[in-house]
Amino acid sequence: MIHSQFGKKFSSSSSISLLMKDLNEGLRTPDVIMLGDGNPAHIPEMDQYFQQLLIDMAKSGQLNEALCNYDGPQGKDAMLQGLANTLNEQIGWNISAKNIALTNGSQSAFFYLFNILAGRCEQGIKRKVLFPLTPEYVGYTDTGLDDDIFVANKPQIDILPSGQFKYRINFGSLKITDDIGVICVSRPTNPTGNVITDEEMMQLDTLAKQHAIPLLIDSAYGIPFPGIIFNQATPIWNENIILSMSLSKLGLPGCRCGIIIANETIISAISNMNGIISLSPGSIGPALMQAILKRNDLLKLSQTVIKPFYQQRVTETIKIIRRYIPESRCLIHKPEGAIFLWLWFKNLPIDSQTLYSRLKKRGVLMVPGDYFFPGLNQYWPHAHQCMRMNYILPLEKIEQGIAILANEIEIAYQ
Numbered sequence: 001m002i003h004s005q006f007g008k009k010f011s012s013s014s015s016i017s018l019l020m021k022d023l024n025e026g027l028r029t030p031d032v033i034m035l036g037d038g039n040p041a042h043i044p045e046m047d048q049y050f051q052q053l054l055i056d057m058a059k060s061g062q063l064n065e066a067l068c069n070y071d072g073p074q075g076k077d078a079m080l081q082g083l084a085n086t087l088n089e090q091i092g093w094n095i096s097a098k099n100i101a102l103t104n105g106s107q108s109a110f111f112y113l114f115n116i117l118a119g120r121c122e123q124g125i126k127r128k129v130l131f132p133l134t135p136e137y138v139g140y141t142d143t144g145l146d147d148d149i150f151v152a153n154k155p156q157i158d159i160l161p162s163g164q165f166k167y168r169i170n171f172g173s174l175k176i177t178d179d180i181g182v183i184c185v186s187r188p189t190n191p192t193g194n195v196i197t198d199e200e201m202m203q204l205d206t207l208a209k210q211h212a213i214p215l216l217i218d219s220a221y222g223i224p225f226p227g228i229i230f231n232q233a234t235p236i237w238n239e240n241i242i243l244s245m246s247l248s249k250l251g252l253p254g255c256r257c258g259i260i261i262a263n264e265t266i267i268s269a270i271s272n273m274n275g276i277i278s279l280s281p282g283s284i285g286p287a288l289m290q291a292i293l294k295r296n297d298l299l300k301l302s303q304t305v306i307k308p309f310y311q312q313r314v315t316e317t318i319k320i321i322r323r324y325i326p327e328s329r330c331l332i333h334k335p336e337g338a339i340f341l342w343l344w345f346k347n348l349p350i351d352s353q354t355l356y357s358r359l360k361k362r363g364v365l366m367v368p369g370d371y372f373f374p375g376l377n378q379y380w381p382h383a384h385q386c387m388r389m390n391y392i393l394p395l396e397k398i399e400q401g402i403a404i405l406a407n408e409i410e411i412a413y414q
């Protein structure tokens with residue numbers, strides 16, 4: 001029944017869709033300690049803010065207006081204009097509404113972009129997406145219409161004090177061959193919480209320009225919003241950069257609203273794809289965003305509510321981990337942003353898949369690290385020694401999960 005190559009590729013169960021099913025089942029099972037998913041935390045102040053906003057919008061008729069009308073294929077005009085104004089005024093960029101397109105979640109934007117910029121091209125060339133720093137976001141893995149469109153570069157690992165480490169881009173081994181169509185990074189990185197430094201970003205920007213290929217920056221957790229970055233980082237954009245953002249980690253994943261800022265050629269391509277695939281992106285997220293922008297609250301909420309919430313939560317979570325698991329057993333990637341901790345069990349006698357299964361049996365879900373190496377086509381032991389956990393649950397729950405993790409680690413060493 002499913003005839004086409006497209007149909008076969010996208011209807012078969014990929015390893016990630018099986019894992020997502022697992023995690024989703026875990027999410028719906030009340031006793032499971034879910035440290036595996038990427039849902040943002042329910043920050044009480046944000047929940048209240050959104051509730052009041054919806055009430056106000058319902059009263060003023062804005063909600064009805066959004067629900068009962070299609071937007072254009074590029075997204076809600078007034079929101080595009082409002083966002084361009086805010087970014088120009090508050091960050092000093094020089095963009096217009098023509099530089100912004102909306103999609104139904106940034107995930108679908110990556111599907112569009114990777115397949116616009118990589119895959120089989122004219123004259124038999126097959127272009128690829130380069131991840132200059134791996135581990136990278138698992139959600140990129142199966143997005144290519146063609147197979148094998150990703151290549152990845154292993155990082156340099158800096159060992160830091162206090163049982164921490166940090167990945168850095170290994171520019172010495174980074175090869176930008178003629179078949180690379182785009183360079184892509186998530187900043188902060190899901191799964192590691194790494195924030196690629198300003199210097200690294202500048203180097204990538206220069207390399208991308210030299211090779212006449214775009215630099216795609218996935219800022220789902222980053223700057224300018226929702227601003228979940230705990231150290232210094234500068235937001236960058238220019239005509240060669242494609243910046244992806246989202247309303248999800250602001251606390252609105254159900255809106256499915258992704259935001260792409262790019263040159264007009266890319267924006268026009270996304271707008272056309274929106275038209276073909278979904279007529280127009282959904283209107284509710286953009287309507288909410290328009291109202292938030294009008295109140296001048298977007299960057300304020302990011303900096304004064306969202307960032308401090310996650311920063312405090314990660315500090316507390318690390319304290320809990322260290323009460324149960326010594327540095328000799330587990331190194332932690334320096335938490336610089338996003339909503340995850342990346343744990344490295346360097347000498348553990350079992351691999352991360354086995355640890356995942358054992359934890360699952362005991363009602364704790366974390367994600368085994370080996371999923372987060374899209375494009376790395378060689379065996380690398382390090383990839384099988386790490387786990388990703390979120391820190392969105394209440395601290396008591398996190399502590400219960402960590403206690404079980406610590407116990408399973410000790411069992412593995414026996």
Ligand SMILES: Cc1ncc(COP(=O)(O)O)c(C=O)c1O
Nearest residue numbers: 038105106107137190220246248
């Ligand atoms: C790094 C990164 N990029 C993109 C996405 C996609 O998010 P959304 O489609 O909700 O905008 C996610 C979701 O977790 C993510 O972690």
